[in-house]
Amino acid sequence: MLLSIVILLGLGTVAADFLFYRRRMADASPRARRLFLIAALTTDLLPVVPMLLLLLPREHATLWMAVAMWVFFVYLLTVLPRLAYYLFRLFGLRRTAFAAAAVVAGGLVWGATYGRTTYDVREVTLRCPRLPRGFDGLRIVQFSDLHVGTLVRRDAELRRLTERINALHPDLVVFSGDLVNLHYTELDSTVMRLLSAIEAPLGVWSNIGNHDTGVYVRDTVACPVAENIERLIARQEAMGWRVPDNETVLLRRGGDTITLTGISFDPALREQRHDRTFDVDLSAAYAGAPSGAFNITLSHLPQLWEPITALGRGDLTLSGHVHAMQMALNLGCVRISPARLLYERWSGLYERDGRYLYINDGIGCVGYPMRLGAWPEITVITLVR
Template sequence: MRTRIPAIILLWLIIDIYFFKAIQTLGLNQNIGLFYWLFDALLTGAIVISAFARSRRFISWLMALMLLSFVPKLVGSVILLLEDITRLFRGFPPRSYAVSEFVMMIAFAFFGILLFGITRGRHYYKVRRETLFFDNLPEKFDGFTITQLSDIHSGSFSDAKGVQKGLDLVNAQQSDVILFTGDLVNNQASEMDPWIPAFSKLKAPYGKYSVLGNHDYGDYIQWESKHDQQANLKRLKEVHGEIGFKLLLNEHTPIRKENEAISLIGVENWGKGGFHKYGDLDKATAEVPDEGFKILMSHDPSHWDAVTLGHRHPIHLTLSGHTHGAQFGFELFGFKWSPIKYIYKQWAGLYEKSGLYLYVNRGFGFLGLKGRIGMWPEIAVITLKRK
């Protein structure tokens, strides 16, 4: 992060200078220009100090302020650039007052969207539904419903009413089973302590199951000893039980309905690049019937392409999370975009290859940025149907 700060500040400065031309064109009061530059100078200084001091307490709020300042100007600057391209072919006449007015209106509109995401977006839960059809789904499971949660990140929560709103929405789906695909906490098991009573009230007639995510191992903070980190992980596993979830650690369990069953498989976190690869799909599927219908919970969606699709056991449905949809992006008319797409090939929603499906949950909670902008917190409901 610290190595990227000079490039980020340089880009920010270029956009600031360019957008300021719209303010100059409108002939606004000089005090507005003074405030414009003073605010950005103070914010830039605070970000640099917090990054080098590693102050996690303030950096997330500073990130939010940076987005509020940068993104509206970036969008407005794109319009100014288009105007300048036309001016190039017209002998560079003075800037249009009307275009600058339009730029300011667009910038204020984006500012409002960002402000909503930062202040209200973290608990603006969306229920997303998918119906999937399979040839080999057992007859008794035709119409079986799954509610998937992911990336709770309880260490980021501060609004009990907001969290309870989401939990009530989960129970309102009345799904047959609830599956949680990892990252219960940010780093420490104790982060979940205040939320155990609320999460323990989640209900599903065929059970609640979970796996671990990359943040659950406590790998991102310094511990006094390896023993302390191991004790934290042990406690976190106990917390899963206290909220009524059966934690699957490279293992499987059958879900039975009358005289038929499907196999639910859960692996520990397996991530590409520098992420630990604790997950062991071979171990988890060692005793799974070859011909049976299989659902896999695997926190990181990169596991699907790298391991799952080529595995000797065809996994009919994989459920993942991890990406959060970057907590920033947009989805309109079937088109979705987020900067996370340049890192993860599968990053939000449903994907299919040769009749095998992956669903990537956008996450229930939030981390880093204290909000969600366009990529709203998600409760996924998947209905299984026989073809």
């Protein structure tokens, strides 16, 4: 997906450079034309650098991915303001062109600094008539997509995150997958200590996302996918987190019971992870669970909501994965994001026939270290009868 976007952006930029050169540089001095061509060529080739970095030795994979993300950000910072400048300059609006370029560049810098690290705490109240009386008022805190291997100031950011979550006084905490970026070793002793500070009476429950499986590690002989998942789950359990791996557990409160199901990402779906719909059988994850019980399902992929509800499960499904592609324009009640082009459901709350899906925009970053409009999200969901 990201590769397709990069290719389209690259081709569009080259075409815009050529058009601007033909229309606006024809009367410029030879030196100015030469400088323009050098600058355009250098910046247009920047996306090649991340691709080469990702081919370097496996033992540096997480480091090189972080470097690649920042190189790609520099590419965006050189290209997007330039495209904004071209748009107005081609119509002769020179001052407006400079202003537009400055606004775009400022927005990108803002997104890579303030926007990447400032949490958006969203409060949602859901009316659920099927909810048992003992769970009336249940307060769930959801967060997702940490990608700890590419956090910039990892320890400081995780410390702030855990303090913020605990200050919300949750009854139940849910993490919706993609704890690491590539490899279980990103969950080292320091990360484990910081995240183990998150507390809730009904526990902290975690889901396995596509990045958690290890499918992006090239040397699957040294660390097979199954081993990566097993070790990641073991480290989370050592933190005090619980990871229902394609299984259903019971939660008890006030003499009543509900069920909580975890649907782990299937590595076989690696190439389909951005498809709009899935035709999969998820019944095994609910084996032995009471059919009429109120159910909370954790599914990293929001596209699994339809197979979940088709089984009569998922009174509330909690997902992540999309990040709203880390870019969104918020216009009152309307949100616009590139994610709309790829996903039927991509951010926030959805309801159908009394069943709910909530897609958390996540905390960390993939592809580029920036969030603009799609801020790092902590969701507080209160269930009432």
